[in-house]
Amino acid sequence: MTGSEESPSFRLAYVPGVTPAKWARIWNERLPDIPLTLVQVPAAEAQDVLRAGEADAGLVRLPVDRTFFSAIPLYTETTVVVVPKDHLITAVDEVTLADLADEVLFHPLDDVFDWDRPPGEPAFERPATTPDAIELVAANVGLLVVPQSLARLYHRRDLTYRPVTDAPQSSVALSWPEEATTDLVEDFIGIVRGRTVNSTRGRTRPAAEQEQKPSEPKGARQKPAPKGAGRTARARAAGGGTRTAGSKQAPKRGKPRRRS
Structure with missing residues (x-):
């Protein structure tokens, strides 16, 4: 991490032709308290700038020295x-x-x-x-x-x-010194790879974002009560009982027959 612990910042180098505006906007939305400084450098000097620690990461043209730098290819130009x-x-x-x-x-x-x-x-x-x-x-x-x-x-x-259909092509990559893979570098990697703010990859999310409702133990969900259970419970509360296997049911009363 660059800067002091109290005031972190992130410096992104980029070479001519590369447009970092979209990624910078997403950075400012997600990490408004951490300033992002854009540093334009000539393509031939980009690796020297990163080696010297004058930027934390860079949008550079390949190839880079893969014994020293990590690199994520982003796109290849016409x-x-x-x-x-x-x-x-x-x-x-x-x-x-x-x-x-x-x-x-x-x-x-x-x-x-x-x-x-x-x-x-x-x-x-x-x-x-x-x-x-x-x-x-x-x-x-x-x-x-x-x-x-x-x-x-x-x-x-x-x-x-x-x-020019058969000419060499230039590829652009996000690159940084492999031994300087900081939390802020991981944040920017997530942005250029299109990860959402709630992605589980990269940096650990703040505790407030990790709080979730405790899940119910497997099998703990209650089955819905059988139809009529509510009426039976109310009947018990009123002092009435339920018919048991040995009890006789009162005969049904029908309409009186008309005498002839």
């Missing part, structure tokens, strides 16, 4: 190529890497893909960041292959994108 709106590629719904072979493709220094060999023709230089590469695409200097979330994040009116 890969797209960002192009000017008047580019020929906009005439089709999707492309392949072979379609980009003759295009100049930027490979920024913060590229999230681990290419064996970047596709397309190499640019005259590597932009420092993805936003820098986006600016060059807008200048009609080349194209850029990125996860779809980054194309949306750095959207410009003069640019658009198309899916």
